[in-house]
Amino acid sequence: MKHLLFIILAIxxxxxxxxxxxxxxxxxxxxxxxxxxxxLQLDKDTLLQRAxxxxxxxxxxxxxxxxxxxxxxxxxxTMIIDKTILVAGHPSGEVSYxxxxxxxKGKYRFWLTDLLxxxxxxxxxxxxVATTKIGVPLERTPGKLSAGAWKDILNSxxxxxxxxxxxxxxxxxxxKVEKAQKKAETISTKKW
Amino acid sequence: xxxxxxxxxxxxxxxxxxxxxxxxxPLEISGSVDTYFKYDFAKNPxxxxxxxxxxHNSVSxxxxxxxLKKKTGKASFVGELSFGPRGQSQSIPDAxxxxxxxAKSSFNIxxxxxxxxxxxxxxxxxxxxxxxxxxxxxxxxxxxxxxxSYLFTNGPFQNAGIKATYKxxxxxxxxxxxxxxxxxxxxxxxxxxxxxxxxxxxxxxxxAYINALSGAGFGGYGTIIDLTTSYQITEKFKLGLNAANYxxxxxxxxxxxxxxALYPQFAVLDAVTLGLRGEYFKFKAxxxxxxTAFTAVTLTANxxxxxxxxxxxxxxxxxSDKPFFKEGGASAPNGGQFSLAAVYAF
Numbered sequence: 001m002k003h004l005l006f007i008i009l010a011i012x013x014x015x016x017x018x019x020x021x022x023x024x025x026x027x028x029x030x031x032x033x034x035x036x037x038x039x040l041q042l043d044k045d046t047l048l049q050r051a052x053x054x055x056x057x058x059x060x061x062x063x064x065x066x067x068x069x070x071x072x073x074x075x076x077x078t079m080i081i082d083k084t085i086l087v088a089g090h091p092s093g094e095v096s097y098x099x100x101x102x103x104x105k106g107k108y109r110f111w112l113t114d115l116l117x118x119x120x121x122x123x124x125x126x127x128x129v130a131t132t133k134i135g136v137p138l139e140r141t142p143g144k145l146s147a148g149a150w151k152d153i154l155n156s157x158x159x160x161x162x163x164x165x166x167x168x169x170x171x172x173x174x175x176k177v178e179k180a181q182k183k184a185e186t187i188s189t190k191k192w
Numbered sequence: 193x194x195x196x197x198x199x200x201x202x203x204x205x206x207x208x209x210x211x212x213x214x215x216x217x218p219l220e221i222s223g224s225v226d227t228y229f230k231y232d233f234a235k236n237p238x239x240x241x242x243x244x245x246x247x248h249n250s251v252s253x254x255x256x257x258x259x260l261k262k263k264t265g266k267a268s269f270v271g272e273l274s275f276g277p278r279g280q281s282q283s284i285p286d287a288x289x290x291x292x293x294x295a296k297s298s299f300n301i302x303x304x305x306x307x308x309x310x311x312x313x314x315x316x317x318x319x320x321x322x323x324x325x326x327x328x329x330x331x332x333x334x335x336x337x338x339x340x341s342y343l344f345t346n347g348p349f350q351n352a353g354i355k356a357t358y359k360x361x362x363x364x365x366x367x368x369x370x371x372x373x374x375x376x377x378x379x380x381x382x383x384x385x386x387x388x389x390x391x392x393x394x395x396x397x398x399x400a401y402i403n404a405l406s407g408a409g410f411g412g413y414g415t416i417i418d419l420t421t422s423y424q425i426t427e428k429f430k431l432g433l434n435a436a437n438y439x440x441x442x443x444x445x446x447x448x449x450x451x452x453a454l455y456p457q458f459a460v461l462d463a464v465t466l467g468l469r470g471e472y473f474k475f476k477a478x479x480x481x482x483x484t485a486f487t488a489v490t491l492t493a494n495x496x497x498x499x500x501x502x503x504x505x506x507x508x509x510x511x512s513d514k515p516f517f518k519e520g521g522a523s524a525p526n527g528g529q530f531s532l533a534a535v536y537a538f
Contacts, residue, residue: 090220090261122222122537124322124329126259126270126303132424133397143462145497 021158023138026113031138033161034111037169044071047103047172051110054171055099063099073101079164081117081156091128093119095157096135110168112161115139117153217268220261224333226254226278228533236517239527241486241509242345244278245338254278254533257302257331266309272302278330301377302330302350317369318354320377323347324367324389325403325418327434327453336465337492338503338533341453342473343436347416348374348409353383363393373408384408397424411447414440428459444479465494484513503533 023031039047048071055063055075063077077099083092098114116135120128138157142150229251232239237248244254255276262269305319328335328344355369367389372379385407393399400421407413415438422432432455440448451473459465469492474485488509495502509516509527516527 089218090222122259122331122333124324124331124334125305126222126261126272126322128220128222132430134424134427136427145463145495149498 021155021162023115023154023158025139029139030113031115032111032113033158033165034109035165035169036107036109037172038107039172040106042172044103044105047108048073048101050172051101051103051108051168054168058167058171071103073099075099075101079157079160081153081160083152083156090122091120092156093117093153094130095138095160097161108172110165112164115157117157217263221259222261222538223256223258223272224331224535224537225256226332226533226535228252228254228338228531230529230531233528233530234517234519234524236519236521239509239516239529240339241515241527242342243340245340245529245531245533246277252277254332254535255300257333259303268307268309270303270305270307272304274300274302274330278332300330313359314356316354316356320350320352321355323349323351323374324387324401325405325416325420326436327420327422327432327455332503332533332535333537336455336457336467336494337469337490338505338531338535339490339507339529341434341451341469341471342449342486342488343434343451343453343471346410346447346449346473347418347436347438348405350375351385351387351405352377352379353385353387355387365391367391371405371407374410379408381408384413398422409438409440411440411445412442414438414448422455430457431455432457439476440478446475446478446481448476448478450474450476463496465496467492467494484511484515486511499537501535501537503531503535505531505533507531 023033026032026034042050048068051073052065052068055065055073059077062079063075065073065075067074075098076096078094078096080091081093081095082089094117096114096116096118097112099110099112101110102108115138117138118130118132118135121131123129138154228245230240230245230247230249232248235248237246240246246252253276255274255278257272257274259270259272261271301320303319303321305317305321307315307317309315322329326344326347328337328340330349332338351369351371351374353369353371355367355371357365357367359365367387369387370383371385371387372383373381373385385405387403387405387407389404390402391399392402398421400419403418403420404416405418406415409416416436417438418434418436420434422430424430433452434455435452437450438448451471453469453471453473455467455469457465457467469488469490471488471490472485473488474483477483486509488507490505490507492503492505495504507529510525512525514523514525516524518524
């Protein structure tokens with residue numbers, strides 16, 4: 001009985017924690033995912049170089065650099081939103097975004113905004129493809145009929161952006177470019 | 193033909209060997225379930241001259257459709273099966289049927305193919321695929337209207353074959369392929385048809401497909417030319433067009449046709465879209481059989497709530513040669529029906 005109570009409480013806590021995940025709004029009322037990160041060990045140029053490498057190498061299939069200065073990178077990107085049922089699922093749409101990165105000595109910040117959702121539909125070949133090119137702003141208030149589905153999209157988009165944020169911070173903290181240039185270690189069996 | 197196929201397979205296997213391993217995507221599972229009620233205004237189920245939605249004054253079944261897709265590196269497969277009247281006895285061919293076994297109406301294969309992306313631009317696909325011809329498809333999830341057009345009913349449903357697609361850019365791609373005759377799992381007249389598709393997207397939101405398929409098909413050998421295009425003009429308004437011409441080589445065999453259908457759709461609310469389908473379709477004269485022409489107007493609403501779509505629809509058909517029936521059985525120039533369908537996509 002105690003175990004059952006514990007499981008129910010645990011599930012309830014997880015649900016509460018999941019509900020708390022939501023986008024903040026910027027001055028214009030648009031959703032924004034905003035992060036400021038201290039990075040005392042890296043200088044501004046290194047941060048900038050790694051941010052450019054992230055956009056143009058690591059995420060090149062889903063991001064496109066639009067502009068860059070000596071302290072910032074601007075890019076556009078898309079991320080696929082999945083509809084998951086247990087272990088299987090399929091893409092339900094994509095969210096496009098504008099990405100801004102700015103570096104200073106000892107810290108950097110980045111944010112994603114202008115979030116637009118484009119729904120996918122299964123085509124005649126069984127592939128999920130965009131039904132339209134015109135995206136719907138994630139900030140919109142959906143009607144009653146589509147409120148549940150929209151909430152799922154928001155949750156999924158937030159989780160994807162959190163993962164993106166984690167990947168980005170990890171990429172900037174570790175020098176992936178230098179690692180890639182190192183030769184693979186060879187083992188000789190002639191001498192031992 | 194054999195040499196060409198051998199060259200294609202040799203090229204495919206060489207590139208396979210050179211390909212690097214890339215991450216595996218999870219198994220995608222998707223599908224749909226649909227059911228409908230139809231009421232024919234003349235109380236005659238024979239007035240339905242196009243595919244599906246056959247029963248009168250009955251809550252009837254569409255189909256359950258289940259699709260699997262997986263991609264490993266550059267290779268992927270799609271397997272899609274359907275069960276139910278829409279996906280079996282009303283579609284062709286029956287998967288239980290072969291040269292020795294008569295049709296038992298078991299299930300229908302919608303898609304069963306393997307694809308390989310040689311590069312980001314070039315891919316090849318082999319197997320049994322939904323046809324590249326036309327605007328409408330068998331799956332109710334892929335159509336706005338629940339009933340189907342004359343162009344859909346009389347064109348190919350699926351093509352088995354091998355095709356290569358080259359994507360020049362996001363705005364232009366070209367497909368060319370060799371196919372069996374229409375709607376068969378194995379060729380009855382050899383790999384006897386050649387087909388191609390040019391896709392152009394001149395402006396954002398507008399996509400046009402110019403399709404051609406020549407070879408063994410309905411009524412013998414023939415050639416179909418097809419234009420399928422849709423333009424999302426604003427967030428709320430979309431316009432679609434399908435026009436096709438099919439000529440059977442032997443002009444004495446009936447079945448050649450020409451037609452066009454226009455599909456304006458307008459989102460009146462967040463979850464409600466209204467759409468009209470206006471179609472003109474003509475069977476051409478063949479030998480002693482005279483030409484005959486249909487016009488049809490279909491008013492449809494899509495009311496969406498999550499994966500569920502309600503589709504109320506009114507359809508009116510006209511043919512001056514009186515192929516329709518009045519309530520007492522007399523021939524009539526007009527047919528009409530109301531239907532309400534529920535389609536759930538997952």
